[in-house]
Amino acid sequence: MPRLPTSLLRRAASENPLLPLLLRQCRDLRSAQNELRWLQEHAIERAQAQTHPSEYNGRVRIGYRTLLRDMVSQRTKGVPLQYILGTEHFGELELGVRRGVLIPRQETASVTTHLAHLLSRSRFPLPPELRILDLCTGSGCIPLLFQHEFRNSALRKNKNKDVKLKLLGVDISSTAIALANSNLQHVMKESRSLLGYPDNTGGGGDEISFLQADILPTPNSDTLSHPQNIPAPLLQSLDLLPTGHGRKWDILISNPPYISPKFFSSLTTERSVRKWEPKLALVPPKPKPAGSTVGKDTDDEQADLFYPVLLDLADRTGAKICLFEVADLAQASRVVRLVRERGTGLGRGWDRVEVWRDEPGLPSEPEEVMEREEKEKDEASIETVGRGNGRAVVCWRGAGGLWLGKETNKALD
Amino acid sequence: MFARPWICRTCSSRLLRPFVRQQGRLQSTTVKAPDSLPSTLLARARAIADEHNQLTQKLSNGFDSKAAKKLGELSPVVNALREWNKANESLSELQSLMRDPTTDPELLSLATEDLEATRDSLTNAAQGLTTSLVPVHPFSHMPCLIEIRPGPGGLEASIFAGDLLRMYQNYCSRHNLRTTILKLESMEGIADAGTLSEAVLEVEAENAYGIFRCEAGVHRVQRVPVTEKQGRVHTSTASVLVLPNVQESTLGEEDIENPESDYYIDPQDVRTEIMRARGAGGQHVNTTDSAVRLTHIPTNTVVSIQDARSQHKNKAKAWQLLRSRIAQARREKREEEIVAMRRSVIGVAKTGRSDKVRTYNWNQQRVTDHRSGTTVHDLDGVIQGGQTLDEVMESVRGWLMERDLEALIAGEESKNKEKQKKN
Ligand SMILES: C[S@@+](CC[C@H](N)C(=O)[O-])C[C@H]1O[C@@H](n2cnc3c(N)ncnc32)[C@H](O)[C@@H]1O
Numbered sequence: 080m081p082r083l084p085t086s087l088l089r090r091a092a093s094e095n096p097l098l099p100l101l102l103r104q105c106r107d108l109r110s111a112q113n114e115l116r117w118l119q120e121h122a123i124e125r126a127q128a129q130t131h132p133s134e135y136n137g138r139v140r141i142g143y144r145t146l147l148r149d150m151v152s153q154r155t156k157g158v159p160l161q162y163i164l165g166t167e168h169f170g171e172l173e174l175g176v177r178r179g180v181l182i183p184r185q186e187t188a189s190v191t192t193h194l195a196h197l198l199s200r201s202r203f204p205l206p207p208e209l210r211i212l213d214l215c216t217g218s219g220c221i222p223l224l225f226q227h228e229f230r231n232s233a234l235r236k237n238k239n240k241d242v243k244l245k246l247l248g249v250d251i252s253s254t255a256i257a258l259a260n261s262n263l264q265h266v267m268k269e270s271r272s273l274l275g276y277p278d279n280t281g282g283g284g285d286e287i288s289f290l291q292a293d294i295l296p297t298p299n300s301d302t303l304s305h306p307q308n309i310p311a312p313l314l315q316s317l318d319l320l321p322t323g324h325g326r327k328w329d330i331l332i333s334n335p336p337y338i339s340p341k342f343f344s345s346l347t348t349e350r351s352v353r354k355w356e357p358k359l360a361l362v363p364p365k366p367k368p369a370g371s372t373v374g375k376d377t378d379d380e381q382a383d384l385f386y387p388v389l390l391d392l393a394d395r396t397g398a399k400i401c402l403f404e405v406a407d408l409a410q411a412s413r414v415v416r417l418v419r420e421r422g423t424g425l426g427r428g429w430d431r432v433e434v435w436r437d438e439p440g441l442p443s444e445p446e447e448v449m450e451r452e453e454k455e456k457d458e459a460s461i462e463t464v465g466r467g468n469g470r471a472v473v474c475w476r477g478a479g480g481l482w483l484g485k486e487t488n489k490a491l492d
Numbered sequence: 493m494f495a496r497p498w499i500c501r502t503c504s505s506r507l508l509r510p511f512v513r514q515q516g517r518l519q520s521t522t523v524k525a526p527d528s529l530p531s532t533l534l535a536r537a538r539a540i541a542d543e544h545n546q547l548t549q550k551l552s553n554g555f556d557s558k559a560a561k562k563l564g565e566l567s568p569v570v571n572a573l574r575e576w577n578k579a580n581e582s583l584s585e586l587q588s589l590m591r592d593p594t595t596d597p598e599l600l601s602l603a604t605e606d607l608e609a610t611r612d613s614l615t616n617a618a619q620g621l622t623t624s625l626v627p628v629h630p631f632s633h634m635p636c637l638i639e640i641r642p643g644p645g646g647l648e649a650s651i652f653a654g655d656l657l658r659m660y661q662n663y664c665s666r667h668n669l670r671t672t673i674l675k676l677e678s679m680e681g682i683a684d685a686g687t688l689s690e691a692v693l694e695v696e697a698e699n700a701y702g703i704f705r706c707e708a709g710v711h712r713v714q715r716v717p718v719t720e721k722q723g724r725v726h727t728s729t730a731s732v733l734v735l736p737n738v739q740e741s742t743l744g745e746e747d748i749e750n751p752e753s754d755y756y757i758d759p760q761d762v763r764t765e766i767m768r769a770r771g772a773g774g775q776h777v778n779t780t781d782s783a784v785r786l787t788h789i790p791t792n793t794v795v796s797i798q799d800a801r802s803q804h805k806n807k808a809k810a811w812q813l814l815r816s817r818i819a820q821a822r823r824e825k826r827e828e829e830i831v832a833m834r835r836s837v838i839g840v841a842k843t844g845r846s847d848k849v850r851t852y853n854w855n856q857q858r859v860t861d862h863r864s865g866t867t868v869h870d871l872d873g874v875i876q877g878g879q880t881l882d883e884v885m886e887s888v889r890g891w892l893m894e895r896d897l898e899a900l901i902a903g904e905e906s907k908n909k910e911k912q913k914k915n
Contacts, residue, residue: 110780113798441764470773
C-alpha cells in the first residue's frame with residue numbers, strides 16, 4: 080500500500096484524530112471526511128436507539144463516541160464501510176448488506192438500470208408477463224432494482240404499464256437468500272405506498288421471489304456422458320415452483336463469480352474485498368480436469384467457468400435476452416466468442432451480441448470511440464456501448480432484439 | 493396567503509417576461525410613494541383598469557376560466573385606482589369650493605378643516621396604488637439555495653463565511669423555515685469546524701427566495717481576527733449567492749422540457765462524470781466513493797457533489813444545483829439587458845454578485861447595509877440571526893422595491909418615448 084505523506088496525516092489529525100486512521104482506507108482526505116461523517120451519523124443513530132429499554136437492560140449505555148471509535152477501528156482493519164453501516168445504496172434503493180454476502184456494486188446498478196429502461200421503453204409489445212431470472216442473486220439487488228426502475232420508467236413514460244414482471248433470484252448460499260428476502264420485505268414496505276408494486280401476494284402486481292439452488296452441474300452427476308445435460312438441482316427446483324412455468328424465462332441476468340485465482344491474489348482485487356467479502360461470490364470453483372487442457376489458460380478457464388453453464392440454461396429456459404456481468408474487456412471478448420460459437424441455429428444461437436461498459440447510458444469517451452472503431456475494422460468485431468471498463472455481455476435473439484429497441488421489425492413498419 | 497399572480501401588460505414583451513407579479517407577505521413592505529403620483533404610473537393603472545373592464549364584459553358573455561383568473565389578478569390595481577380616484581375627486585371638490593367666492597363662510601371653514609384629512613387620504617391612496625403596481629420578483633414564491641463562500645483573506649474570511657452560515661441557520665430556525673445543508677466543505681486541514689470553503693444551504697419554504705433575495709452580494713467584516721497577535725483590525729469578505737431552488741418536483745415537466753424555459757438544460761450539453769472505482773472495478777473493488785460531477789459545457793459551469801452515500805442522490809442534487817445556477821445566470825443576463833436599456837433614463841443601481849452590500853464592524857458593534865443605508869448597533873443580534881437581522885433584511889426589501897418601482901417608471905417612460913417616436 081502506498082505510504083501516505085506525513086504532511087497529509089498531520090493536517091488530517093488536526094481536523095479530527097480519527098481521520099488519519101480512515102485515510103488508510105480512503106483515497107484522499109475528502110473521502111475520509113465523508114466516511115467519518117457517515118460513521119458519525121450512524122454511531123449517533125445507534126447510540127440513540129439504545130435508549131430503548133429492552134436494549135440496555137441494566138447495562139451501561141454505550142456512548143456514541145465509543146461506538147464511533149469501535150467502527151473506525153474496524154474500518155482501519157479493512158472491514159468494508161458497508162458492512163459496518165449495514166446498508167449500501169444501489170441505484171435509487173437502499174439495501175441491507177451482511178457479512179457473508181457480496182456488497183452490491185455501482186456498476187451492476189447502472190447496467191441493470193440501463194436494461195430496465197430499454198425494456199420499459201420498448202415500442203414493440205412485451206409479453207403481458209415478462210419473466211426474468213437472475214442467477215447468482217446475492218443480496219437480491221438486481222431483481223429489486225430492475226423492478227423499481229422498470230415500473231417507475233413505465234409510469235413516467237406511460238408505456239408498457241400493463242406488463243407484469245415476474246422476477247426470480249437464485250443463489251447457492253442460504254445467507255444470501257435470507258438477506259435477499261429481507262431486502263424484498265424492506266423494499267416492498269417502502270414502495271407499496273408509492274407504486275402499489277410489487278404485490279407479492281399474487282394480487283395482480285409484479286412478483287419477486289428468491290430460491291436457493293446450485294446452478295452448476297452437481298459434482299456427482301455424470302456430466303461426461305451427458306455433456307448437454309443440465310444438472311438437476313436448479314431445473315428441478317424450478318419445476319417445483321408453485322407458480323408453474325418454472326422452466327420458461329424471457330430474460331436471463333447473472334453476475335456470477337468471475338475473478339480468476341491469479342487476479343484474486345494480485346493487486347487487481349482490493350485487499351478489503353479479498354479479506355472480508357465471501358470468496359464463494361468472487362472466484363468460481365476449479366473446473367474438472369475434463370478432456371484435454373493442453374494449450375488452454377487454466378486461469379482464464381476457471382474465471383469463465385459459469386458462462387457456458389449460463390448459456391446452456393438460457394437455451395433450456397428459452398431466454399431471448401441474456402445479460403452477464405464480466406470482469407473486463409478481455410473476459411468480455413472471451414464470452415462474446417462463446418456466444419458466437421453457438422451459431423445462429425434454432426433455439427440455441429444468438430442474433431447479436433454486444434458489450435456494455437460500466438456506464439452504458441453515458442456517451443463514450445473519445446478514446447473509447449476510437450477503440451471501438453478500431454475493433455470494428457476487425458473481422459471479429461466487438462461492439463461496445465457507453466463509458467468505462469467492459470462490464471457486461473448482452474446477447475439477444477428473436478423478439479429480444481425488438482424489446483431492447485436494437486432491431487426494427489420490418490414487417491411492423 | 494397569496495393572491496394570484498398577474499402579468500403586467502408591458503411584460504408580455506420578451507425582455508420583461510420574468511416580471512410576474514405575486515402579492516405576498518413581502519408586499520406589506522410598502523413603497524414610499526413619490527409626493528405626487530407620477531403620470532406614467534397613473535396611465536399604467538388606467539390601462540389596467542381598461543383591460544379589467546374589457547375582461548368583465550367578456551365574462552358577462554360566458555365563462556372563461558383564463559379571463560376569470562386574469563381578472564382576479566388585475567383587481568387589486570383596479571381597487572387601488574378606485575380609491576385614488578375617490579380621494580382625488582374629493583380633494584378637487586374641496587379645492588374648487590374654496591376657490592369659489594360665493595361659497596358660504598360657514599361651509600368654507602368646514603372645507604378648510606377637511607382639507608388636511610383629504611390630502612392625507614390621497615397620499616395613502618397613491619401609496620396603495622403604487623404598491624399594487626410594483627412587480628414582485630418572479631421567483632419570490634420559490635424555495636431557495638444560499639451559497640456562501642469566503643472571499644480572499646484566508647482563515648479569517650473562511651471563519652466569517654461560517655458565521656454567516658450559522659446566522660442564516662438561526663434565522664431560519666427562529667422563523668420555522670426548514671433547511672438542509674446541501675454541501676458543506678470546511679477548509680482543508682483546519683481544525684476548527686467553524687471555517688468553511690463552501691456551503692450550500694437549502695431553504696425549503698415556499699417563499700424563501702423572496703425572503704433571502706436581499707442577502708445576495710458581498711458581505712464585509714471588520715474585526716480583529718482570532719489569529720491576529722498584534723490586535724490589528726482586518727477587513728475580509730464573504731460572498732453570498734441566493735438562487736431560486738429549482739427542484740424538478742416543484743417545476744413540472746413543461747419547465748424542464750421546454751427549451752424556452754430558464755430551467756431548461758439540454759442533456760447533450762452536460763457532461764456527467766462519476767467517480768469510478770479504482771482499477772478494474774466490478775467485483776474486484778468495493779468503493780465508497782459516490783461523487784458526481786456535472787459540467788455544463790456551453791457555460792463551463794461545474795457542479796460536484798459527494799456528500800451523500802448514494803451516488804443517485806448526489807446526481808439528483810448536482811442537477812438541482814446546476815439548474816438553479818443556469819437559471820439564475822440567464823435571468824441575470826436578461827436583467828443586465830434591461831438595466832442597460834434603462835440606463836439612459838435613470839441610474840439603476842445594480843446589486844450583482846460583486847457589490848459590497850453590508851458591513852459587520854465588531855469594534856463598533858455595528859452593522860450597516862449599504863443599499864438601504866440602514867445602520868443598527870446590535871451586531872450580536874444580527875450575527876445570531878435575531879430580530880435585528882429581520883429589521884435589516886426588511887429595510888433592504890423596501891429598498892429593492894423602490895428600485896423596482898424606479899425601474900417600472902423608467903420602463904414606462906422609455907416605452908412612451910418609443911411610441912412618440914413612432915407617431
Ligand atoms: C458476484 S456475486 C453477485 C451477487 C449479486 N447478484 C450482486 O450483483 O451483487 C455471486 C453470487 O453467486 C453465488 N453463487 C456462487 N456459486 C453459485 C452456484 N454454484 N449456484 C448459485 N449461486 C452461486 C454466490 O453466493 C454469490 O452470491
